[in-house]
Amino acid sequence: MNSIEVRGATLSYDQKNPVLNGLDLTVQTGSIYGLIGPSGCGKTTLLSSILGMKQLDSGTIKVLGQKVVYEKSSKFSNMIGYMPQETALVPELTIKETLNYFGNIYQMNQILLKQRLIMICDLLELNDVNKQVNHLSGGGKRRVSFAAALIHDPKILILDEPTVGLDSILREKIWTFLIDSTKSSNMSVIITTHYIAEAERSNYCGLMINGVLLADDHPKNILAKFGVLNLEEAFLALCLSKKSKAEGCASNGVHFPNSASTFDGSNSIHADDSSNSTKINENIIVELDKRKTFSGQTFRALFKKEVIRIRRQPGEIFFTILFPLIKGILFIYTMGKNPKGLSIGVVNNEISDINYCSEYLKSTNYEFNNSSCNFENLSCYFLNEIRDDTAVKIGYNSFDEAYKSAKAARIYGFLSIASNFTEAITKRKSDWQALTDDVFLDQIDVYLDHENLQIASFLKLRLFKAFEKFNKKLLQQCDLNEKLEDSPMSIETFYGDFDSDYVKTLIPALFIQAILLSGILFSLSSIAQSRTGGVWNRTIIAGVTVSEIISVQFTLLFISDIVQLIVLKIITATLYDGEIVGNQWILGFFCLMVYMTGSSIGIFVSILTNNLLILNTAGMVIFFFGGSLCGGMWPIEGQPKFLQYLSVTIPTTLPTVTVKNIIAKGFDMSHETIYGGFALLGAYIATMLTLSFWSLKRTKFTEQH
Ligand SMILES: Nc1ncnc2c1ncn2[C@@H]1O[C@H](COP(=O)(O)OP(=O)(O)OP(=O)(O)O)[C@@H](O)[C@H]1O
Helix, strand or coil, rough: EEEEEEEEEEEEEECCCEEEEEEEEEECCEEEEEEEEECCCHHHHHHHCCCCCCCCCCCEEHHHHHHHHCCCCCCCCHEEEECCCCCCCCCCCCCCHHHHHHHHHHHCCCHHHHHHHHHHHHCCCCCCCCEEEEHHHHHHHHHHHHHHHHCCCEEEEEEECHHHHCCCCHHHHHHHHEEEEEHCCCCCCEEEEECCCCCCCEEEEEEEEEEEEEEECCCHHHHHCCCCCHHHHHHHHHHHHHHHHHHHHHHCCCCCCCCCECCCCCECCCCHHHHHHHHHHHHHHHHCCCCCCCCCCHHHHHHHHHHHHHHCHHHHHHHHHHHHHEEEEEEEHHHHCCCCEEEEEEECCCCCCHHHHHHHHHCCCCCCCCCCCCCCHHHHHHHHHHHCCCCEEECCCCCCHHHHHHCCCCCCCCCEEEHHHHHHHHHCCCCHCCCCHHHHHEEEEEECCCCCCHHHHHHHHHHHHHHHHHHHHHHHHCCCCCHCCCCCCCCCCCCCCCCHHHHHHHHHHHHHHHHHHHHHHHHHHHHHHCCCCCCCHHHHHHHCCCCHHHHHHHHHHHHHHHHHHHHHHHHHHHCCCCCCCCCHHHHHHHHHHHHHHHHHHHHHHHHHCCCCCHHHHHHHHHHHHHHHCCCCCCCCHHCCCCHHHCCCCCCHHHHHHHHHHHHHHCCCCCCCCHHHHHHHHHHHHHHHHHHHHHHHHCCCCCCCC
């Protein structure tokens, strides 16, 4: 039986220039097939097609007699050892951890794995097995990559330039090993190499040009045919003599002799392999039964690899887990706090020198000086109510002077107090029937820098409060009921209070966003990391299933979420002085759901592409949309109608309400905003995971070019 059979394989990336052009190739069991050809002639494409990573436009490929279906793991996946051209290793793992990882995803027996590990490390001179892969030389990394392809004692080895960067002694050792293995254990090898001389040691040699094999024979036959001493000369001659013909063949869809016959038309020199193939078939059936679709061993190997990778990359933990939390802490410290150290100008037309006020107030011991409701210098009492925690008062001699200073943005605003302030205010407290219009003229004009909205609002509120305080004291002094100044309409609250800190109302939205972002970032980075560098493809080729991958990622995210929630709990317990009225378990579980929603969104997005720049941007865009539309900073009722429809569907809007209602109103699961929030997130998680599962099933492999 042949180990690999390629028949009429055609593949083009751009519909115009076929990379494989009706190519036929046979790798016989127990032989080495050396595939050589100029760079870009399609060797890697051919190997990828044999592994099911590339879809043929036409033609068939069989591995161990079974048809290769694009994107479908072969039943024989754990019998194939694949070494890609790039290193395709996890840089954070040590040599030993790497080989254990591959051994375990191939579901090897532990005793056998240990023995193979020692044997292969010895063969490939991998002495310091505890050295991390990213600390190895280029050649060292390639040796580990080769070791990973060999660890499970495969029946077929597919090697894409395995000896690049290795010294000649080691190359010799590897070739000796390959030749011995094909002889002793019937292993079949297909190997691409740029060292043409190496290919002379293979049983078969194929020269590939323009998507077809120009020659396909035993190296000795090729040398004899051309009457040359080495393959290099033979291929040079072949290229010169056949190139134009080959190109012509390519366009006519005809191809050169395939491996079923030798270059000169004689039959294959490996026609005696039928007895061996029967033996292999029996072995295959036994080993096939051992491979499980969901195996604990594979799960543990994938999980361990991720944990080690994350542990040895603290930067990733920082940015994905701690960054959003740090953002949260900063938010608590920076948002909603009253501004301090503001400066405000005062033009007091009642008194020529503002400094006089402090002397005057001291002289009256800060008490109103008259019980008969006749006062002087009342502006000083009013100004005294504007404390330094509101603003520092700076005196100006004239309106123009203060205005200039305000326009030059040296002060946030200024007050201009009328010269008849005391007289007009006092009159207001006297006989109301007798009041004339001039009493109602503005007594204090306030000018504020409204470009700075928060500061202007803060000053406005504080100035009103200062005036209210001053006025109430005055009413008392005039033996009038201080409630006289109150509006007959009273506004009360049933949740929250008027003095509550603005930041407390923002906290639910903030935490929802921080948790969601953490989930997104963590899954994006964790999956993107595993999908870059070729390890992902190697893992899939090893037969690891989509359910195994998704379940490992989800478990990891679940654990990272628990860690995050504990940190979050500590932070809120330390920094957040507001009361959590509702059930803390419901709140905790809800936060977990938010995180899992973020994670499942991250999983889905990172399956669509493994371009890190796109992924990072996607994470930020999702975060930006979630933050802007959720209504946490500004009510969604203020949004245009079409945005409101969008806002209610995103996983931050209703969840913000849910968290607010648990924290501040103590609602339980019977309230629609609580079970609605859970239902929305549940739907998101289910949808995202289904889509991820489906996308992964459709496009398992990552594009390496
Ligand atoms: N994913 C892809 N999309 C578009 N073109 C591709 C893709 N992969 C490979 N190609 C093109 O197909 C051709 C064959 O590439 P391939 O990697 O198979 O060559 P190769 O013989 O293995 O080269 P080398 O010896 O340099 O590794 C090249 O021209 C390459 O640019």
